[in-house]
Amino acid sequence: MAKLFLACLVLLSVAVAVAAARPATAIPADAPPGGDCNQDLQDLIANCQDYIKFPAEPKITPSEACCAVVQRVNIPCLCAKVTPAVQTFVCMDKVVFVASYCKRPLQPGSKCGSYQVPGSPAPAA
Numbered sequence: 001m002a003k004l005f006l007a008c009l010v011l012l013s014v015a016v017a018v019a020a021a022r023p024a025t026a027i028p029a030d031a032p033p034g035g036d037c038n039q040d041l042q043d044l045i046a047n048c049q050d051y052i053k054f055p056a057e058p059k060i061t062p063s064e065a066c067c068a069v070v071q072r073v074n075i076p077c078l079c080a081k082v083t084p085a086v087q088t089f090v091c092m093d094k095v096v097f098v099a100s101y102c103k104r105p106l107q108p109g110s111k112c113g114s115y116q117v118p119g120s121p122a123p124a125a
Helices: 002-018 037-052 064-072 075-079 092-101
Strands: none
Touching: 037 064, 037 075, 037 092, 064 092
């Protein structure tokens, strides 16, 4: 039971990492890793899990500690870990909310795992 709970937390954290997926702050998807993806995941689990769990409502304002993690994670790496199974534990709408609140919004129309961020992609310049 403890192993299952831990596995669920890990999956939940991956989705939290998704919270930072493809930010409007223009970190390119092919940017070199900014840190250790596994450590990013652990930090997200420790600081953000309460803000991205189901149910979809209410959306809870994330802590400063959560936002600090969202600001520095390696988004492409974490998005690669988001699976449909992760999305059963993590409310992706809340992930979008947390990322936006933490000033690292997800790009409308972008994908993180199989989740597509609501909205239309920005027109090409």
